[in-house]
Amino acid sequence: MSRNITPLEPVQVAKPFFPAEDIDWITREIRSVLESGMLMQGKWVGAFEEAFAEYCGTRFARSVNSGLSALIGCLSYFDVREREVLVPTNTFLASANAVHWAGGRPVFVDIDPGTLLIDIRDLERRITDRTAGLVLVHGNGLIPPDLEEIVALCRARGLFVLEDAAHAAGSSQRGRRAGSLGEAAAFSMLATKIITSGGEGGMVTTDDEALADRITSLRFHGEDKTRGIQDRIGWSWRMTEIQAIAGLAQVRRLDQIVDLRMRVAARYDDAFGRLERVRPLPLPAGARNAYYKYPLWLAPPLDRQQVKVRLDAEFGVKSGTAYWPPCHLQPAYRDAFGHREGDYPAAEGALAQTIALPIHCDLTDEEIERVIAAVTAVCGF
Ligand SMILES: Cc1ncc(COP(=O)(O)O)c(C=O)c1O
Structure with missing residues (x-):
């Protein structure tokens, strides 16, 4: 006689966290946004960016539609065209793809097998006179324990440090939060990430006002809003008000x-x-x-x-x-x-x-x- 065995509910690897009270708040606010007809680049995008910058301890945060866009925007500000950018080899391909789309060449770096993070000795070996900077990935959420040495090495060699903080919203080291550790940082708000702006989204954090302005321009086709002209060729990378409502609820949590x-x-x-x-x-x-x-x-x-x-x-x-x-x-x-x-x-x-x-x-x-x-x-x- 065969027995009926109830299959186990699978234990999922990742899941976003939306408690019922947040779902209630989010749906109420989405309803009011839909009723108002103000669907883009309004008060919610502003509130989300402000809360995110405050959380990370940076002067500015600029939302975009993905982590990839956040990376490309920063890398094009650093002007990596025809130059090399160091990237740990154990990252999601987006870290390297962003270098490609910004016109540079990713040069992979080996890792420390103990932390699964970039190996500073291999990093130093791979710096050449073509190197523009480093995409520092906080892999699996961990900020490199030798962060200060890595940043000091890059500063001494004139290289920018762009944090790829896609895994690390909320991570910190001795009180310093991911997002505030280099010249700029890129976050992903994809559904599987630590926090999500409703399934897709990205964020740049920085203290550099010119970089923040560049992201504002690039995400809106290259337009300079204050002058009302388009002075560069940009993209369409905006986050919607609906996404920003979900993102704001998440950053508060x-x-x-x-x-x-x-x-x-x-x-x-x-x-x-x-x-x-x-x-x-x-x-x-x-x-x-x-x-x-x-x-x-x-x-x-x-x-x-x-x-x-x-x-x-x-x-x-x-x-x-x-x-x-x-x-x-x-x-x-x-x-x-x-x-x-x-x-x-x-x-x-x-x-x-x-x-x-x-x-x-x-x-x-x-x-x-x-x-x-x-x-x-x-x-x-
Ligand atoms: C390390 C890393 N960088 C960048 C990205 C790109 O983010 P997005 O999918 O939001 O473009 C991801 C995840 O997708 C990632 O894991």
Whole structure:
């Protein structure tokens, strides 16, 4: 006789956090915006930008339609045309694609396998007289523990530091928040990110007024509003009022969101710290990590792909990577840039053995325990 087995509800890797009271507030305000007919670049976009700048501790924040646009806007302000820009190889391709679209050439940099963040020694080795700056990715939400050394090195060599803070809204190091650590920062407000302006969106933060003005111009076709003329060829990158309402509700929750995510991570850290064959990311003293992802390194002979399949099939636990393959081995960059396997050994070695576990604010105790039990069963022998 066959038994009916109820399949487990899958534990999702990512989910945005919209408590019921926020949904009520957002829908009420969206209704009033729709009734008013003022759908673009109005009071809500202004309020969201103001709240975001205040949160990050910068003079300016300018909203755009995506994290990619935020990156391209900053890179075109820094004028990277025909120049090289350093990018860690373990990032989402957008960090490199933005350099391409701004007219520059991404030069990938290897990582520190312990933190999965850019390796300052490899960074220094790859600086040439063609290098314009660095896209500093706070991978998985973690701000590099050697941030000050990285920024000092770039300053000494005349390079800009553009934070790619797509993973790191709300992350900080010794009280300094992502978004305020370089010349400018780009955030993504995509649905899976720490906060979202309703599914899509982006933000630039900076203390540089000319850069902020450039983003305002680029996002509106290159128009200079004060003079009423178009003095450069721009884009159409605006955020809508409806998106800004959702974004504002989220930024007001950002501290709580980071607390909740860090609480999940602490439970994982505690459980996985007892297992011999896995290693979580470190949480350096004085750091708050928004944990866009929770990466877990698996000691060989554990096989990343087999572990992912078993977590899903046997426990309903979804997982991702942090990232695989690294950018230099992606077809879009591999051949065109003459890269091959072995070029970035630390990144290749670490990322081939790394999975990313579910982390978001709505994970229940049962789900967290299920993830821990699943990893313990599959990797804890
Ligand atoms: C590190 C990183 N940079 C940039 C982006 C681009 O953001 P968006 O998808 O909003 O353009 C993303 C995510 O998509 C990302 O993970």
